[in-house]
Each structure stands twice: as C-alpha cells, then as structure tokens.
Amino acid sequence: MINCIVVDDEPLARQLIVSYIEQLPGLHCLGSYPTAVEAFTALHQHQVDVIFIDIEMPGISGLNFIKSLKTHPKVIFITAYTEYAVEAFEIEATDYLVKPVMFERFLKAVQKVGLNKNESQRINQPTAEITNIFLKVDKKLVKINLSSIIYIEGLGDYVKVHTPNHTYVSYMALGKLEALLPNYEFIRIHRSIIINKHLIQYIEGNFVRIADIDLPIGLTYKANLFKSVE
Template sequence: MIKCIIVDDEPLARQLIVSYIDQIPGLQCVGNYKSAMEALPALMEQQVDVIFIDIEMPGLSGLNLIKALKTHPKVIFITAYTDYAVEAFEIAAADYLVKPVTFERFVKAVQKIGIGEGNVPTLNQLAAEPSSIFLKVDRRLVQIDLSSIIYVEGLGDYLKVHTKHQTYVSYMALGKLEALLPSSAFIRIHRSTIINKSMIQFIEGNFIRINDIDLSIGITYKESLLRSLK
C-alpha cells in the first residue's frame, strides 16, 4: 500500500484529491493538512511515500517545506500557478499539476511515482471515464452525477449546471468545467453552452432540441458537433 498525504490550504481542493485517491487501489491517504507547518510533524513521525502539496500557502510554502526536509517522499505539486514549475522540478518533483486537475491527469501523475510496482493499475485500468464530478457550490463541494446533467450554461465567471433534478450555480469559467467533462459524453455547441449528447432529441438548422429545450448552435461549433455525432 502506498501511503500519501495532502497539503493544501483550500478545503475543497483537499476533498477533491481525497476523492481521486479513493478511486485508486493501492493508494491510501493517511492525512490531509491545511498548512505546511501542520503537515511537518506528520512527515517527521510516520512513513509517507507520496505527498500531494500546494505551493502558495500562508506561512511556509510548499516548496520551502520540501526544501527543509533532509529526505522527503515522492512529491507531486498541485497548484493554481505555472510560475514555479522549473523550481519544482529542480527539487526532483515527480510531477506538477495545475488546477483544476482532472482524474485522468491525476492518474498519469500517480504513474510517474515509480513505487509500489504492481499496486498502481495502468492508465487503461484506471482512466475509465468518471461517472460524476465535484462542483463548488457556495461553500460546498457537491458531487454531481454526469448522467443527470442536461446542459451547462456559461455566464462569464459563473456557470449554471442544469440537471434533471435541479440547477447548480458555481463560480467557475466554462472552459475549466469543459476540461473536467468527458468529451465522449459532452460537447460544446456554443461559446456559452455545453450539452450532454445523450439528451439530444434532434437538430434542426442552427438549433438543437435537448430535453424539450431549444438551444442555439454557434456557427463555429456546428461542424465539430455533427462530426462527433457521426
């Protein structure tokens, strides 16, 4: 069993990585911490194989924590910034992930760890498309079944996820959510609209009927839409 910890000052970010770890046989999360200083005693007291760590945190940064350790476990940085990539790899980081992190990208990072051979399944075994995603709604991280999503409406820095049961409003750009959705099931039909292809009733002209709702198809998106539907 590969033991790992998570260090990130964002509670929702920690919850997401915990949910990813739980889906990977052979990985065990033995702790998650909101600061580098909080994680330091754990690193000193127990055997940890992998640390998933943010960089910019109050007090001691993730980079400085790793530099302060005489020996350290395998390190995978997970951050919202690209600026520190060179410095991260200079201290032998196994990988450098930029938020938001998809499950498939997380799996690829785990495969680079190079420990516990035989415990970590291959990408083909693990990267089956997820059945749900986690979405930040108000102060909660809500799990949403992908099959329940009808369409997603982008509203600048916000988006509305319309499901069979209710509509969720989240502070996230549409492009970021698009990266989290499996392309086999979802497609962008307009600069402000992503649809669930399984909900399509028919296409007529530049409109698409989905769950008894007519949505406009952007001119630049129509060709890729028809190609994906073959």
C-alpha cells in the same frame, strides 16, 4: 509501497485520483484533503512519499504551499491550467498533469516516482465510475447526479447547472468545471455552454436540441460535436 496523499479543493477531482491510486498495488493513499492546510498536518503525521496536488485552491495555492516547505516529498501537480508548468518544474516537480487526467497519463507520472513494472500493473477491477459532482451553492456543498445535468452555462466567474427540477449557481469558471466532467458524457458546444451528450434530441443548423431546449453551437466547436455523435 509508495505512500501518497491527494490535495484538491474539488471533491470530484480528489475522488478520481484516489480511484486511480487504488488500482495500483504499489501505491497507498494515506488520505485526500481539500486544502493545503490539512495536507500540511498530514505531512507531519505520516511518512509521505508523493503528493498529488492541485494548483489553484482557496487560501494558499499548491505552488506556494510546496515552496513554503523546507523539505517536501515528490510532487505531481494536477491542474486545469497549463500556464504554471514552467514554475512547477522550477521547484523540481516530478510531473505536471493537465485535467482531465486519463489513467494512462497518470500511470506514466507515477512510474517517475519509482513504481516498478510489477507494482504498476493495474489491478483487475473496473475503473471507478464517477456519477456525482459536488458544487458550492449558497455556502453549501451540494451533490448533483451527473446524469441529471441537462446543460451548463458559463457566466464569467460563475456557472449555472441546469437540471430538470433545479438550476444551481456556483462560483467556478466553466473551464475548471469542464476539466472535472467525464468527456464521454459531456461536451462543450459553445464557449459558454456544455451539454449532456446523452440528452441530445437532434442537431439542426447551428443549434442543438436537448430536453426540448435549443442551444447555440459555436463555430469552433461544431466539428468536434459532430465527431462525438458519429
């Protein structure tokens, strides 16, 4: 049995990786933590074999946290950014996964930490479906049902999440939020807009009609949008 912990400041991202771990009989999740500080405590309380860790987090980054440890378990970085890969492998990361992480890619990574063929057989159960996302809004962690999201706007370092009854503003880059959303439900149609595909009414010219709102389609995103609705 391989003992592991998950470290990521995004609740949805932690939930996804924990759900993957629970499907493999050879892995055991000792806990999931939103900060490196909490993970540090866990490392001293338990025998941890593998740590799945995000890179960009409040306080200390995942990279700097691993560098600060005199000794550390095997490390699999899970991040929305590709630019840290070289640095990650320089500190002997076992693997480097870019969000959104599919189960098949996750499985390849855990096989590198010693999971044998029998232990890596998926338990016969459906993948946990993610139905909610947690966003930091006005110093609170707000739970938002994914099906209620109409569209999301990127405004520099912030996002505006539009639902039928409320608009939530959160300090987060649009790309980071996009990496946490299930791609079967959401699609980016513009450099600053992500929409809920299930709410599309029609597409006409360079606009998509969704919940009686016309939203622009970026030229570089148009082909992918049409492909996703075929």
